[in-house]
Amino acid sequence: MRHPDAIQRLINRFCALPGVGQKTAQRYAYAVVNMSDEDAKEFAEAIVQVKEEVKFCSVCGNLTDKEVCDICSTRDNSVICVVAQPKDILSIERVAGRTFVYHVLGGTLNPLEGKGPNELRIKQLLGRLDGVKEVIIATNPDVEGEATAVYLARLLKPMGIKVTRIAQGVSMGSEIEYADEVTLTRALESRTEI
Amino acid sequence: MRHPDAIQRLINRFCALPGVGQKTAQRYAYAVVNMSDEDAKEFAEAIVQVKEEVKFCSVCGNLTDKEVCDICSTRDNSVICVVAQPKDILSIERVAGRTFVYHVLGGTLNPLEGKGPNELRIKQLLGRLDGVKEVIIATNPDVEGEATAVYLARLLKPMGIKVTRIAQGVSMGSEIEYADEVTLTRALESRTEI
Numbered sequence: 001m002r003h004p005d006a007i008q009r010l011i012n013r014f015c016a017l018p019g020v021g022q023k024t025a026q027r028y029a030y031a032v033v034n035m036s037d038e039d040a041k042e043f044a045e046a047i048v049q050v051k052e053e054v055k056f057c058s059v060c061g062n063l064t065d066k067e068v069c070d071i072c073s074t075r076d077n078s079v080i081c082v083v084a085q086p087k088d089i090l091s092i093e094r095v096a097g098r099t100f101v102y103h104v105l106g107g108t109l110n111p112l113e114g115k116g117p118n119e120l121r122i123k124q125l126l127g128r129l130d131g132v133k134e135v136i137i138a139t140n141p142d143v144e145g146e147a148t149a150v151y152l153a154r155l156l157k158p159m160g161i162k163v164t165r166i167a168q169g170v171s172m173g174s175e176i177e178y179a180d181e182v183t184l185t186r187a188l189e190s191r192t193e194i
Numbered sequence: 195m196r197h198p199d200a201i202q203r204l205i206n207r208f209c210a211l212p213g214v215g216q217k218t219a220q221r222y223a224y225a226v227v228n229m230s231d232e233d234a235k236e237f238a239e240a241i242v243q244v245k246e247e248v249k250f251c252s253v254c255g256n257l258t259d260k261e262v263c264d265i266c267s268t269r270d271n272s273v274i275c276v277v278a279q280p281k282d283i284l285s286i287e288r289v290a291g292r293t294f295v296y297h298v299l300g301g302t303l304n305p306l307e308g309k310g311p312n313e314l315r316i317k318q319l320l321g322r323l324d325g326v327k328e329v330i331i332a333t334n335p336d337v338e339g340e341a342t343a344v345y346l347a348r349l350l351k352p353m354g355i356k357v358t359r360i361a362q363g364v365s366m367g368s369e370i371e372y373a374d375e376v377t378l379t380r381a382l383e384s385r386t387e388i
Binding site for chain 2: 003013017018024027028029030033037042046047063070090
């Protein structure tokens with residue numbers, strides 16, 4: 001059986017969302033069919049408005065509906081936490097408690113995908129280092145994230161800025177038995193006195 | 195950190211989809227931010243168009259963009275398969291191979307939620323029984339689906355129509371050790387000679 005064209009088009013659109021396959025997209029499309037006309041209209045408007053209203057903060061690159069985001073405009077900027085994507089800020093904010101500002105790189109160094117230093121917001125970072133005491137590099141603990149961290153450290157240290165990297169080790173609640181070798185090696189290397 | 199208003203509104207809309215929580219909705223909303231303007235606009239239009247173009251087939255109640263759906267308008271209607279929801283048709287069509295037509299009840303009998311026979315499309319079923327030899331009842335094998343099947347059987351049998359129910363038993367690939375008692379009881383009761 002073919003879906004009616006309109007449903008098939010909506011299924012294809014839902015498939016463009018991360019982690020959504022045919023079956024899930026179909027479930028979502030049928031849910032839209034069952035929505036009230038008003039709910040569906042507001043759903044569609046919410047999508048359009050996000051594209052119209054949301055832009056990138058001109059200072060840090062985070063998502064915002066203002067010229068400068070709430071974080072940059074209200075906080076002391078002596079410590080900058082560097083992240084790859086805006087969504088990383090959400091996770092860090094949940095635990096960090098308004099102590100520093102952010103800088104979004106817009107990705108990590110990845111030569112295979114053509115992402116060099118010029119494709120990341122590194123120039124913008126260099127332009128906001130006045131009075132900055134520490135740069136915390138919070139890119140993912142994978143190959144690209146590590147390479148980016150090393151690259152930034154080499155760039156910033158000669159300027160007399162303290163550069164730190166989030167710690168890598170065994171996760172809380174995990175079992176050493178199942179920790180991978182790289183993680184366990186890092187955890188041993190970075191051991192701290194208690 | 196607060197999301198920009200437009201993102202929060204879109205997150206709330208995504209949360210209305212089945213099985214989507216805050217975290218997934220957030221992921222979807224960020225994906226929309228990263229879409230091209232055109233893709234986002236077409237996504238929004240697809241939602242509006244589904245509501246505008248998709249309606250219910252006047253004969254069987256399936257979703258369609260015509261007055262009478264493709265299945266009803268092209269197939270012999272001597273066998274009608276009764277289902278609770280349009281999405282059930284998709285699953286059955288995948289295995290049944292264009293052998294019968296459908297009738298969507300729009301739910302199952304559920305007195306606790308105020309769903310009685312008048313809330314289901316039972317009158318419409320009775321109105322299309324001319325020349326029908328068999329009615330297959332393919333509601334879910336749960337309490338409401340069973341009650342609906344029994345109700346329909348009592349209604350249709352006195353009219354001289356053969357009423358059948360999809361078989362219930364152990365699923366293919368499952369293990370008897372883990373089958374629940376009701377399923378195993380049904381499987382034994384409905385045993386067939388080999």
